[in-house]
Amino acid sequence: MLSRLQLIDQIKRKKTFLCIGLDPDIQKIPAFLQQYADPVFEFNKRIIDATKDLCVAYKPNAAFYESRGIKGLQSLIDTYKYLPKECLSIIDAKRGDIGNTSDQYAQAFFNEEASGMGFDAITVTPYMGNDSVTPYLKYEGKWVIILALTSSAGSKDFQYLTTEHGHLYEAVIQKANTWAGADRIMYVVGATKSEEFTSIRKFAPDNFLLVPGVGAQGGSLEDVCKYGMTKDCGLLVNSSRGIIYASNGEDFADAARSEAQKLQLQMQEELEKAGVI
Ligand SMILES: O=C(O)c1cc(=O)[nH]c(=O)n1[C@@H]1O[C@H](COP(=O)(O)O)[C@@H](O)[C@H]1O
Numbered sequence: 333m334l335s336r337l338q339l340i341d342q343i344k345r346k347k348t349f350l351c352i353g354l355d356p357d358i359q360k361i362p363a364f365l366q367q368y369a370d371p372v373f374e375f376n377k378r379i380i381d382a383t384k385d386l387c388v389a390y391k392p393n394a395a396f397y398e399s400r401g402i403k404g405l406q407s408l409i410d411t412y413k414y415l416p417k418e419c420l421s422i423i424d425a426k427r428g429d430i431g432n433t434s435d436q437y438a439q440a441f442f443n444e445e446a447s448g449m450g451f452d453a454i455t456v457t458p459y460m461g462n463d464s465v466t467p468y469l470k471y472e473g474k475w476v477i478i479l480a481l482t483s484s485a486g487s488k489d490f491q492y493l494t495t496e497h498g499h500l501y502e503a504v505i506q507k508a509n510t511w512a513g514a515d516r517i518m519y520v521v522g523a524t525k526s527e528e529f530t531s532i533r534k535f536a537p538d539n540f541l542l543v544p545g546v547g548a549q550g551g552s553l554e555d556v557c558k559y560g561m562t563k564d565c566g567l568l569v570n571s572s573r574g575i576i577y578a579s580n581g582e583d584f585a586d587a588a589r590s591e592a593q594k595l596q597l598q599m600q601e602e603l604e605k606a607g608v609i
Pocket residue numbers: 353355393424455481482483484520521522544545546547548549570571572573574
C-alpha cells in the first residue's frame with residue numbers, strides 16, 4: 333500500500349515520476365532468456381533491478397500475461413512479488429463490469445491472500461458507472477485509475493462526445509470525483525492529448541494522472557508537464573516499449589536503464605521548473 337504522501341515523497345526523493353510499463357511480449361524479449369525456466373519473469377526481474385532507482389511505479393499490463401495462460405499468470409504473480417515495495421504497483425487490467433463481478437476482479441488483483449497478488453492500483457473503465465467501480469474503491473488504501481481520455485486514436489469515437497457537463501471524458505471526471513473514496517482515484521490521460529490537460533485540471537486539480545503515450549506513441553513529456561503538473565507533481569508518466577525493448581541483446585537491461593535515465597533527467601528538470609523540488 334502506498335499513500336499519496338508516500339508517493340509524493342518518493343517523487344521528490346528520487347526526482348522522477350516515471351512509471352515503467354512491464355509489457356513483455358514473449359516474441360520480442362531477448363532470445364538468450366529462453367534458457368530460463370520463466371523467460372518473462374527473468375526479463376522483468378532484470379528490468380526492475382536495472383531501473384528501480386529511476387522510477388516510482390511499475391505497471392504490468394495484464395494482457396501480456398493472460399495471453400500465455402497459466403504460465404503467464406505465474407509470471408505475473410512472480411513479477412508482482414518481486415516489485416520493490418516502495419514503488420506503486422499498478423495492474424493495468426482495464427476492467428469494468430457489474431458490481432458482483434467487479435468484486436471478483438478486485439479480489440483477483442487486490443487480495444493477495446486469495447490470489448497471490450495485492451497490487452496498489454488497478455486501471456478500470458468507467459463505462460458501467462458507479463456500481464462497477466466501487467468494489468475496487470472499497471479496498472482501503474488501494475488506488476483506482478479510471479480511463480478518462482485515452483491515448484488511442486479511437487478516443488474521439490466516444491470520449492469527445494458532448495454532454496451537458498462538457499465532453500464525455502470531462503463528465504466522467506466530474507462524476508467519479510463525487511464517489512466515496514475519490515481521494516484514491518487517479519485518471520488516465522494520454523500523453524498524446526497534452527492540449528486537453530488544462531481543461532482536465534479544472535475538474536481534477538489534485539488527482540494524480542497516469543499518463544501513457546510518451547516514447548513509442550510519440551507524446552511530449554514537456555507539454556504534459558506544462559499543462560498537467562501540480563505543486564505535488566500530480567503526474568505518473570508511463571513508458572513501456574521505449575524502455576523495455578531498448579535493446580534485444582544481452583545488454584537489454586543496461587539499455588533499458590539508459591532510456592529510463594533519459595526520462596528521469598527530463599523529469600527532474602520539469603520538477604525543478606515547476607518548483608516541486
Ligand atoms: O491504461 C493505460 O495504461 C493506457 C491507457 C491509454 O490511454 N493508452 C495506453 O497506451 N495505455 C497503456 O500504456 C502502455 C503504453 O505502452 P507504450 O506505448 O509501449 O509505452 C500500454 O500498456 C497501454 O496498454
